[in-house]
Amino acid sequence: MEKQNKDLNRRQFLKSSAIAVSALAAVGAGVGYLQKVTAETRINRNFLRPPGAIDEDTFIYGCIKCGLCVQICPIQAIKLAGIKEGLAYGTPYINVREQACDFSCDSLQCVETCPTAVLYFKQFKDAGEKAVEEYVKTHKTDENFNPFPVQIKAMKSIVKMGIAKLNPETCLAYQGKGFKGTPRGKDFKGVNRSPYTNDAKATPVAEKYYDEKICDICVKECPIGDTAIVMTDIGGKTVPKVLDGCTGCGVCVMVCPTEGPSIIVEPIKS
Amino acid sequence: MFGKNKKQPLPSKPKEEMPYTKEGLTLKEWRKKHQKPHKWRTRRWAVLIGIHTLFFLSFTFDLSILEGSLSGSRLLGFYLMDPFNTAQELAISFLTGHWKMLTMNYVIGIITIIIFYSLVGGRSFCSWICPYHLLAELSEKLHNYLVKKKKIKEHTFDISLRWVFWVGFILLAIFTKNLVFEDLNPVGILSRAIIYGPGLILLWILILITFEIVYSKRFWCRYVCPVGATYSIIGHVTPVTVKFDLDKCAHCLDCQQVCLVPHELWFVKRGAATDKHHTTGSDCTRCGLCVDACPGDALKFTVKGIDKLT
Secondary structure (H helix, E strand, O other): OHHHHHHHHHHHHHHHHHHHHHHHHHHHHHHHHHHHHHHHHHHHOOOEOOOOEOOHHHHHHHOOOOOHHHHHOOOOOEEEOOHHHHHHOOOEEEOOOOOOOOOOOOOOHHHHHOOOOOEOOHHHHHHHHHHHHHHHHHHOOOOOOOOHHHHHHHHHHOOOOOEEEEOOOOOOHHHOOOEEEOOOOOOOOOEEOOOOOOOOOOEEHHHOOEEEOOOOHHHHHOOOOOOOEEEEEEOOEEEEEEOOOOOOOOHHHHHOOOOOOOEEEEOOOO | OOOOOOOOOOOOOOHHHOHHHHOOOOHHHHHHHOOOOOHHHHHHHHHHHHHHHHHHHHHHOOOOOEEEEOOEEEEOOEEEEOHHHHHHHHHHHHHHOHHHHOOHHHHHHHHHHHHHHHHHOOOHHHHHOOHHHHHHHHHHHHHHHHHHOOOOOOOOOOOOHHHHHHHHHHHHHHHHOOOHHHHHOHHHHHHHHHHHOOOOOHHHHHHHHHHHHHOOOOHHHHHHOHHHHHHHHHOOOOOEEEEEEHHHOOOOOHHHHHOOOHHHHHHHOOOOOOOOEEEOOOOOOOOOHHHHHOOOOOEEEEEOOHHHHO
16 A cells, blocks of 8 residues: 555656646746747847847846945936846846946945956956056155046946947938027936036936037036047038947937937947 | 655554643634634735845835846845856856856855755745745635635645646756746746736736636646755755744644645644654745744744754
8 A cells, every 4th residue: 555655646746847848948948948039139229238148148147136236326317127138137227328337436336236247347446446546656756646537537437238339310410500598498307427527426417508509418417528529520410429438328218309319329239 | 745754654653642632622612712813924914025025125215235137236335146047157158158257246145045945945036035936825715715615626736746847947047048937036026016017927927827716726836936946955954944843733634735835744644644743845935824823832932943942
């Protein structure tokens, strides 16, 4: 009797195991399929990762979806993706048109906080330390000795979330037009810290007012400065030009006054 | 289970030695007399709800107390990591080389969790922290009611099934290079929904709960969840357990009725105990329901080592 029971139990266990294994195999096949289909479209739809993100193939398994980067960002630029993003569900992204990363945290906190290093901090730490070393050598006797700005500048200059790309067809400057007013309207919720002010924190874009003869808001607001985007003369017109120093932070996209942005950030396809 | 009780059971107690006979009552009267309030359940639910409120408040009002979510969090600056998530991640990253990049905070986080849960023991995470557990605990009541009314039939499986899932999910993670389980994990999903706002993914939770109500009691927790299974491994050797005293037991089985993992209370059946004292094993969630339910105080929380001093 007992032996029979044991046999029955074993048979039942094997049966349910078989169902379990096939269920897992189905999940595996589904994941494999989604991986192929959605990874491509994510990149094509300009799905931007936070600063310091490593390659997407590693990111997708390295990120444990804890949301610490979301919590630490002082301007709430980072969001967690929904299930529409398929396998990227729960991973962080930045929608630069709504809220770009303007580096106003001054220390790349999201990268520093990431426990799994899919936002890889070591590269920034090394770059910052190297810059400070250089600075100390030359400015040792300086009255206003302050290595902090140098460190931050070095750190953010090697961020590469993507690269900005201008659309000459809609860009106001290409049409010789200026801009007067508030670029995204009074109801826009995005914030940024303008580099031409001494503000410590980011201020709402809706409170900013421009009166430009030729529209150059993207160049004015760029947190990186003249290594990333400048106004240049092309055939008698003064237009913005994106340079290699662009970090892909997306502030230019956020402040662009045209209906659809005339400048976008494309992720780097590796 | 797996040759756990090789020892011969002790002979069943005669009626004269039963605790209710000693008090001069019948079993029914004795059980009624010794009904107790749900002391431990109140504490446990307070802790569970408190932790998730803290998560929510920390994000909403930017308090740096308990940040992140249950898949990885930071308590007052100290990192804590989900153990099964870590197992998957390490399995993949040892193959790809990503492990070299992992931060010290990550290592501290997982070591803290391992030390903490091997101290408090078993699957205490499940009943004290897991948000899905609270839902399942409530839906279990509904399920029991439906079974009692004969609206549905009970379906049980072998609990070893979870090891099939455990290995399966690790292998899936390795083959697909994805944290597959994290996409299905109700712990993480609910935790993120509470903190960062709900999403369509909650439909998955609804499917699971419905399945548990109409088909099999606590299906996910008992037979699938590899997070709980991982905690079973971590909390295997532990000082904190529920201790059973055969002399005080009247074999009323009230404790098995309320227990979330009834196989852990195998020794309360008449004639099953092999010793005067038993302690619950690593599947025990330390929920305290049996402690509250036991009319004879035969089941009590104990800290091994310290209980001998007093």
